[in-house]
Every structure is written in structure tokens, then in C-alpha cells.
Amino acid sequence: MMFEEMNYTALTGQIVGLIALGFCIVGFTSKHDDRLMVLLIAANVAFSLQFALFGSWTAAVLSLLVIGRIMLARRYKGSWQVMLAVLAVNLVAALLTWRSPVDFFAIAAAIFGTLGMFMLRGISMRLMLAAAAVAWMLNNIAIGSVGGTLAEAMVLIVNFITIYRLAKMKRRYPEAFEKAKESGT
DSSP states (O other), X not given: OOGGGOOHHHHHXXXXXXXXXXHHHHHHTOSOHXXXXXXXXXXXHHHHHHHHHTTOHHHHHHHHHHHHHHHHHHHSTTXXXXXXXXXXXXXXXXXXXXXXXXXXXXXXXXXXXXXXXXXXXXXXXXXHHHHHHHHHHHHHHHHTOHXXXXXXXXXXXXXXHHHHHHHHHHHXXXXXXXXXXXXXX
């Protein structure tokens, strides 16, 4: 769909997707997990609004649930019980808002993101979040969101650059990463 052919709602959805892109780029350039999480909260508010503007209700609700997941994952890192509860809430929300097979992409993204945020740290977490970004990208392509698709593509690029930087730092300063692992940061 060309921009000239879009109604104001779809055009607004495109713009909101680009705003989310900005939050994602700044977040994934950070080497600090906490800053990444805070910026992902802001991005997911924008993504949820974008999905609602496109009428993709499963993606909109699951994007809002990402905000709660981020807060819970920061507080209950490594908790299988809380992670399983979050996954259950996501699946119930998906069942209640289901419209088409496209919704599978949002569900996959929710599962990857939940596993990554609760059970992983550093590079491993970012790799799982990259899998979630691929699923969100496929969702955005399917609904026709240029802003959302670009946002997820940029998330992947910036995320992999940060993964490379972290891996390089880990090789250069292995003792610092061991101390961080022992202290749980």
C-alpha cells in the first residue's frame, strides 16, 4: 500500500512504528541490560498503539503485556513459576484476541521474549530477543507496517552489533564478566 492510498489511521500507525524504532535503537545500543529494559517498555507502548491502529489486536495486547513482562523479569529473574504465569497470561490473551494465522507471529515473539528476559542474560538474552524481533518483523510485514518492519530490522542490526561488542569485551576482559556473573548483574 502506498502512503498516498493510506487513511489517517494507517498513516498514524506507520508514524508510531517509526517512533518505536527510535526507542529500540537507543535501547539496543546500550550495554546495560537495565537501560535496555526501560527503553523496551517505551517502545512497546508505541508498538501496541501501532498494532491497534492496524487492527492487529493480538499483537497490540501482547505488546502491552511485554511491559509487565519486562518489569516482572527484572524483579524475578530466573523464576520459572513467574515466567510460566506470564506465558499463560500471554496465551490466554492471544486466544481471546485471535483473528488469523498472522497472530502466530506475535505469540512466537511473546514466547521468545519471555524466555529470554526471565532465563537469560547478556549475549544469550539478546540472541533470544533477536528471535523475538524476527517474529515481530514477520508480523509487521504481514499487516503492512513499514515503520514496524523497519523498527524490527534495525533492532536486529543494532542488537547484533551490541552482541559483537559484548563478545569482544568478554574476550578482552574475561575477569570482569566472571565478576558480573558471580554478583548476578
